[in-house]
Amino acid sequence: MNKVAKRAWAVCILAGILIGGMGFFVVEFTTRADQWVVTAGSPHVxxxxxxxxxxxxxxxxxxxxxxxxxxxxxxxxxxxxxxxxxxxxxxxxxxxxxxxxxxxxxxxxxxxxxxxxxxxxxxxxxxTISARVQTVALEALGDYKGTVAVYNYKTGEILCAVTNPTYDPDNVPEIEGNPAYEGAYLNRFTQCTYAPGSIFKIVTLAAVLEEMPALQEKTFTCTGTRAYGPDTITCEGIHGTQSLKQAFCNSCNCAFAELSELLGGQTLKKYVEAFGLTEHISFDGIRCEKGSFQLAEDAVNVAWSAIGQYNDLVNPCSFLTFVGAVANGGKAAKPYIVARAGDSYEAETSYTAPMMDQEVAALVQEYMRNNVATKYGDSNFDGLNVCAKTGTAEFDGDQASNAMFAGFVADETYPLAFIVCVEGGGYGMYTCVPIASKVLAACKEVLQ
Ligand SMILES: [Zn+2]
Known part of the structure; x- marks a missing residue:
């Protein structure tokens, strides 16, 4: 009798486990079947x-x-x-x-x-991308490696983000060991970081205007070099006496070195982080590479880091978003690439946290606008009200400089922020401005 009762209990327990398990399965199936069926490797999908x-x-x-x-x-x-x-x-x-x-x-x-x-x-x-703008951007890049991206800073739609080297999936070339295709599998917009060079002066400028607004009234003197003991910061020219706005337009390294001393490396680092440049930016299942900003121990390298050299690295997508925030009054729409999927998904605009005060964003915008109006040339942009900054990121040794260009169109009809990164492209002004010019013109056509 005792034995039979024990067996009955065992059967009951087993039956209980079975019923419980089935219950669990039914609940899982009804609530999560749509996820199961598309699990990576599911043969149905x-x-x-x-x-x-x-x-x-x-x-x-x-x-x-x-x-x-x-x-x-x-x-x-x-x-x-x-x-x-x-x-x-x-x-x-x-x-x-x-x-x-x-x-x-x-x-x-x-x-x-x-x-x-x-x-x-x-x-x-x-x-959200336009095939037309993508092809124009890739053609404009020519043989250069790099990335060109444009997004709508009001909605977050990425209109263009190309990467080169690329290849034709219907006619795959020999990629392994071929220097022309080095890094061809990488999406440079999301997966790479670049030494920013002087486009980083937008970051330093925004930090200065937020932290020490009185510096707008200061004048800066450039003799072509600024000494730090045995080390020197060198400038592309001898800019003489300049206002802050002129120093930004001249991209004067000496003035920005002086700003780094006034601001301090620690404070600059705080702003770089607040601007989202050292975070992974994520959208549509994509986690972008993050940039980095290292606080240097010596003043000369703090100065170089404020100029976009030293160990500074930026990811094109997060820098684009930062520039979008300048354009959009201090906070930007977060970028995305999938507008809709099937009948059940439609993208919605979401925003970054506020990165800077609206007045600071307006001032940075004014300074960037001055760059185009007085230096890069409005004639390059066919009536678009472009605000921008060029950069040239130098490397030790023989490696050619990266040419960089970042900015936006200050216009309700064409709310576009852009970034152009050209590896080994030399000067941003000569290499990137014509590329941005063609790509923005194509964007304008698409939005009309
Ligand atoms: Zn200078």
Whole structure:
């Protein structure tokens, strides 16, 4: 009797576990089936690494990739090359996290019908980029490695973000060991960091105007060098006596070295962090590389760090967002690339925390506007009210300087912030301004 009772108990316990387990399964299934079905590697949605249902288009409905069963890219080689870093390759060397993130919306799962797209054509993911602007930007970069990006600082839509080197997924070249394709699998806009050079003076300027507004009235004297014991900060020219606005326009290293002394490295670091430049910026399942700012121990390197040299690094996406904040009164729309996916996802604009006071943003804008009006030339920008700063990031040894350019259009109709990073491009003013000119003109056409 005792033995039988024990067995009955054991059976009851087992039955309890079974019923409990089934209950758990049913709850999980009803609440999370849509996630299960698109789990990485699920054969219903994926073919190896890549989702194999649905399609991806640009902002105008131009087909970038049809994923039904096999990957069919755009019929135009220029579009294939200009967009592969967003839609991914066939082999999985270039991942497309923004597409994977919305796989369940693209596949269109619901509890009644399962994957409605299974065996069908799937839903569509519409990206915010313009295939037209992408191709113009890639062509403008020419043989240079680098990235060019433009986004709407009011809505967050990325209109353009190209990366070079790139290649045609329908005609894959020999990439391994070929210097021309070094880093070809990287999306330089999200995954890389660059020594910023003088575009970083926008950061130092904003910190100075926020922390020590009286310095607007100060004059700075440049003799071409500024001594720090045995070390010197050198300038591109001898700028003489200048106002702060003129020193920014002259990109005077001596004046910015003096500002670093007045501000202090610790305070500058605090602002670099507040401007989001040392954080990973994330959107649409993409986690961007973060920049860095190292507090130097010696005054000469604190000065170099305020000039965008020393160990400064910026990620193009987070720097673009910072510039967007200057344009948008102190806080920017956060960038995104997926406008909608299937019938169930639609992007919404969200904003960064306020980075600076509205008055400071307006002043930085005024200073950046002065740069274009008096130095870079409004004639380059076909009626667009551009505010910007160029940069040249120098390296030790023989490595050619990186040319940089960052800014925005101060215009309600064309609220565009941009960044151009050209590796080995030399002077930002000569290399990047013509690139930005072509890309902004293409953006203007698209927004009209
Ligand atoms: Zn100078």
């Amino acid at each position: 994926y073919n190896g690494e890549n989702i194999n249902t649905g399609a991806v288009t640009d902002r105008s409905g131009i087909l970038l990739l049809n994923m039904h069963n096999t990957r069919t890219y755009s019929g135009a080689e220029s579009i294939r090359k200009a967009t592969i870093h967003w839609v991914g390759d066939r082999e999985g060397y270039i991942s497309a996290p923004a597409i994977s993130k919305y796989a369940r919306h693209i596949a269109g799962f619901d509890m009644a019908n399962g994957l409605y797209a299974y065996g069908g054509s799937g839903g569509v993911a519409e990206l």
